[in-house]
Amino acid sequence: MQLRPSCECCNRDLPPSAAEARICSYECTFCAACVEDRLHGRCPNCGGGFMPRPIKPSAMLTRHPPSTERVFNSQSCTEPA
Structure with a gap:
């Protein structure tokens, strides 16, 4: 799992321990607020x-670090067609 570092919609930081991070089956990553209110x-x-x-145990982050690639597209804040 990549554990992307931010919401693709609002660019909010989502560290590996963020309980408000949401993903789809392709690991697109958004914050709970954007998922609920915008999407x-x-x-x-x-x-x-x-x-x-899922929250990866911190002991495993050294061996399997989270992604540093930020995916941000403010146009993704609209509902899918």
Whole structure:
């Protein structure tokens, strides 16, 4: 799992321990507020639903570090067609 560092919609930081991180089956990453308030539970990239992103134990982050690639597209803040 990539553990992307930010919300693709609002660019909010989502560290590996963020309980408010949500992902779809393709690991598109958004914050809970954007998923609920702007996207209404549907991924704008693939149309799938979201689930809470699992929190990787901190001891495993050294061996399997989170991604540093920020994916930000403010146009993704609209509902999927």
